[in-house]
Amino acid sequence: MALLLRVIISSTEARRVQLSEVPKSVDSLISILQEKLQLQGQFFLQFEDPDFGNALCNLSEISELPSERAVLHIQWSRSSLHETNSLSSISSLDTASLDNSEASSHSPTVSGQRYLRTASEWPLPFPIPTLSFDVELKLRRGNETWEKTKIGIDVTRDLKIEVLDKIVQAVFDIKAYPDNQEIESIASALISKYPCLKEPGKGKGYEGWLISIKNKLNNYRAKLRVAGCNEVSVNRKRKDDGNVFTLKKAKHGEVNHVPEHPCNHTDTSLEEQRLLLVEETKKARRNIAAISEKMELTFSLRRKEVVQEQPMIVEVQERWPALFYQEQICEEFFRITNKDLLGVFMTAIDMYTLKLLKLYRARKGAFGQDMDALLDRLDERTTDIVNHRRTAALEGLPVFLRENPTELFKKCKETEDGTKGVSVGILYVLEDNTQTTSPMI
Template sequence: MDFNGQFFTLTHIGDVEDHATLKVVPVKPVVLTLSTVEEIEADLPPPHESSDTISTHSSSSDTIILSSSDESRISRRSQQSNRFEIPTFSFDVEQHLQAGNQAFLKDGALLNHPSLTSSILEKLAEVVFGYTAYPTGIQILTMVEALIEKFPCLREPGSFNGLYGWQQRMKWKMGNYRAKLRGRQLPCPELEVNSRKRPRSNENGSSKGIKKPKKAEVNYLPPLPIGDTEATLDKERVDVLHEVKKKNNERIISEKMDRSFSFRRQEVVKQCPAIHDFRERWPALLSEAQIKEEFKRITTVPLERTFLTKLDFYTPKMLEIFSKKGGLAGTKIRPLPDSLSQQFRVMTSEEQPM
């Protein structure tokens, strides 16, 4: 009666009143199948299934496919493997490299061509910028190792590993590439924020108080999507305020949150709003699905799978530390590892064939 004749979930039989109407809904039992992280990753689609699409998976069954024309919405891509894929160079560069490899295999001759080196560095900088504007030394080393492995004729004579010169050139090339983009006045807010060491003559503000990107923030400050303005994206934000009040529309919310991602990042970085105000403006971020999606938009890394992978990696060491803990804390902690170990032995015995 309190719900105007509408059905609601009954949690206690004592809540049933006389002459009340009950609707029995059979519910199938929930069966949990535990799998290792390696098995979960094996069931996922291959990372290079399509070179011109980016798939954004939510916790629901909906999947949003962004075509290459919408790539400006997510300005950074995720490098799925630890191995850097060397891109295909222009026709003349590829011909020189193939000929150099044949000569290297024949008599060990190394290829020394300054203009060829410049073309290679330019192409590599373009590809690397698609993943990160500020690659670390380890990332550059990984890329150079892949380059030398594919084209051993590019090894440098006199270097202890044949890579050092290419590492230094690539560091300088990335700096020059960023300066070239800034000089062309292209819409790249991430570069502008990092280059503001002092106020410019045509600016009233300063760089004081502006957040700088952290190590894992790949999509730290992406530009606005092509054809959109702050006004149009703010309208998307207002639409989300109405959509969160509806049911079963996670797909629409995810699409609008994805489209307004760059506008939301500029608000966070440049305005630094209070948490209370930000929650009122973006209430959809309070849901579990959007927390995972926002983490993936910023870092290009899946939150839950990464957490479980790291947890599996550190669990044996943590159990070892817990077992050696003494005192009152050890007395309270010790039953937990013992219980986990017992459950693991039971699961292992059930998996063994009869």
């Protein structure tokens, strides 16, 4: 009995194989494929199982294959991943036997993602994908010229876009967030395959490509977000067979990170805790410890709402009033970024305070009495010098920038709300019965 196979070799290569009879074993089938397709390296086979919506299953028995025709996926071992790169250079004449109707109904990129996204190791060298025919032809001629003259080709805008577009798609087949070393391996593999793209001058010859790849990856992720694919937990479905792959979740510390719910909690149970939290904020004597505990418990629900639903500020204020308490602002910032908000701010101020004060003194004559009075008050201080220097550096900014300082700085008593009507500013809280101030951003 004859058997027609469509063999997915890599994310960019598929072949049609006609067998006069069904092989007796899986090992025999692998040997036949190695011979007919001239495959090198170790691999195993998976097939699309029609009983499970064409989901991939490992082929362990030849009897598991659908009768008459089947779609096979070659899954390369780690040691053989680099060989898929050479497969991508097969000429258009070699691939002319592809069944066009079948190829259009099955996305090789998605099939590649189904395998490569499960890989625990970054492939070295990185397999640079096949480019369009005209670009490949131009680069092939450029490589021939490079061998003779060591002069690269003129990289046009269209050529660079083609190269970067294919690379970022291949990268996302493997990993959504490659690190710096992995991105460098891409640039290195690019000029190794196409030395005519090597940049003239000193260095490794791919520094410019390295920056372009990083920027292209950032832009690609941004396009996915605009298209509705949040990098939190987004599924993109294939329209042809319904199979799904998931973009990598944002890591802890990233803006779009959404943590898992605490153990034994669901959206419903956390919503109940949120309602209790709102009731606690309405009490005349608030239990700060209880509020902090429930804010910590409901963090995952809150992040899910903010990231996925992107509500208006008034909606957040209504549902999470405790989030706008000073201490909870700092706590939430730490939960999201693992950084101390006030600590980071004060560190940044300390880094620039002395430089700003030096600049103020050097040019104080150009800013009139306001700057003179500010620096004179600072010189009169004899205690808590560090805090007074910070205050002078901040108060001097609007004067130096020739802005109205009353729009940036506000003062109020501890028992007053001085934030009304202020979108961004520095609030100085005066302790009752004293003139001591402490800034609160």
